[in-house]
Amino acid sequence: MALLEIKNLHVAVDGTEILHGVDLTVNPGEVHAIMGPNGSGKSTLSYALAGREGYEPSEGEVAYDGQDLLEMAPEERACEGLFLAFQYPVELPGVGGTTFLKHALNARRKHRGEDELDAMEFVKALRAKAKELNMSDDMLKRPVNVGFSGGEKKRNETLQMAVLEPRLAILDETDSGLDIDALKIVADGVNRLRSPERAFVVITHYQRLLDYIVPDHVHVLSKGRIVKSGGKELAHELEAKGYADYVDAA
């Protein structure tokens, strides 16, 4: 069974239709890359899948692991293993990073009928993951994303993903703003999670990330529609020629 099956998805934001019928099937174990010009609707798609207010689809269906995803509250989607790494991570003044992640992880464990982790166990596990991503303990204690640089915010998204171990992770331009070393660190973080049960949807503008996270499928989203799908060679072609061919076709 497909992990994610999107059929004819239409999404309007503030009365303007942005997605005009998107179809996409993601199977367990796969990595899909979505590329496309600015404003083509990539983040809109990710928000609709994560359940953001104001991004409720007007038409179409989304099945996640056989369930109707659109019926679920955002927190339910997350607890069922859907994870969105935000293009623009949100700052939470006064909410410590450790507290935040503990709440998130325990919510998920509770949802699965598992015991909540005690504080000591949790901090130990968190430190280990943070170390893999080259993040200092100090960053974990600070309020979430407050005063973080652009690259630090993206690394923090990756850390959250590593802790929550999602079944389907949507990475919305997680590579933007990362220096070359950080890009490798983040890509390693993703690759460590890859498994036959998990899938990734990687939204990016750059072929470079896909050298590290090699996709099984590449899609071009233009003006709210997927106008071309192919293998990893499509990303190389786009890098060389740009979107001109597909944008005109759309």
Added chain:
Amino acid sequence: MSHSDAPTDPFLEAARSGGAKADAIAPLRARAADAYAAAGLPTRRVERWKFTDLNRLRKLGFSGSPVVEPAVVPENALAVEGVRLTLVNGRVCAALSDLDTLPEGVRVRSLAAALADGDAALADRLSVDAGVTDAPLAALNTAALEDGWLIDVAEGAMVETPLHLIFIAANEGAEQAAACHPRLALTLGANASATVIESHVGLGAGPTFSNSVSEIALSRGARLGHYVLQDETDAAFHIASSALRLDESAVYDGFVLQLGAALARRELRVELAGPRADCRLDGAYLGHDAQVLDNTLFVDHAAPETVSRETFKGVLDDKARGVFQAKTLVRPEAQRTDGRQLHKALLLSDGAEVDAKPELEIYADDVACSHGATAGDLDHDQLFYLRARGIPEATARGLLIEAFLTEHVQAVAHAGARAALAAALAAKLKAVEGVGA
């Protein structure tokens, strides 16, 4: 007369009988009784009471307050290491006061004892209305007062151990509302330093009215840290009128956390009387149900290079109302004054309301003053971010509410007070908003 629609003033009798007492402060009492009789209980037609309605208080039938001797301090009082000085219904409770272990340099007397001794100096230490003009409730306190604390910190004394003043408004099940009029007169000698922590709490489910007055004076170079919790019962009315006078280079660091009472108004008047006097007046409040929580501040910059900082943050749920009135006056001689006011409120329900009225009145030309006020709902992007990580909506809201207030409480300078206030806030958040670990 402004209270023509309310023929029976519930406290007129108490003011008159107090005013007739022939003790060491008889003339003061008589003037205070007259002042109360002339003005009566404030109505909303009085400008400074425009936002806070005492009608619910007016309708309660008041008696004096019963003499109560609790065995222990209510558990919602601040958990701080310190010398306890407890008033129950405005009367000294010796059993819950550590009068034998006062720190060096601190003199503490009960006001009742001083009155009984016929201490003639008392009349100079107390005033009719604590310097707050047009303050009938402060005058009522003076007319009716029975007891309280006279505290003096000696010149140059560096007092490490905090004084923990515990005010208990007790009315165990009585139908009649119980009124009390606690009084505090506190002085710090030149270059003295001290920490005073206050817990205003209740005992029993009966209605109470605590009408306190504090007169605090800091001599040249003195430093006072003053941290206050108001967590009275939901049948309580809490009115606190405080007057603070700072001489040259004196420093006052204050924080007020208001969590309890049906209606609470804390009015503070600060006179920055000497050059470079510096006050920080911060506070936070959390209101739910139909609570009314009022913080009214007046800062008088009467000397050059004086500094005032006011930051208040409030969270209001259900049909709760918050009031923040802050006036900063800069007199012509108060050049190079630095005065700042900020109020931020979170409104969690459609029925919640806040009235914020920051005011600057400036007569000097070389000053740096600012004020600001914001009120709004929780940030939707922040809520979604938390929920997108699996955190249930109620918990997510709770985390953001807690963050909004806790961030402010964590800025309290005194470590012991900070921890105790944070714990009081956390306990309340858990009880009323279901927030926290």
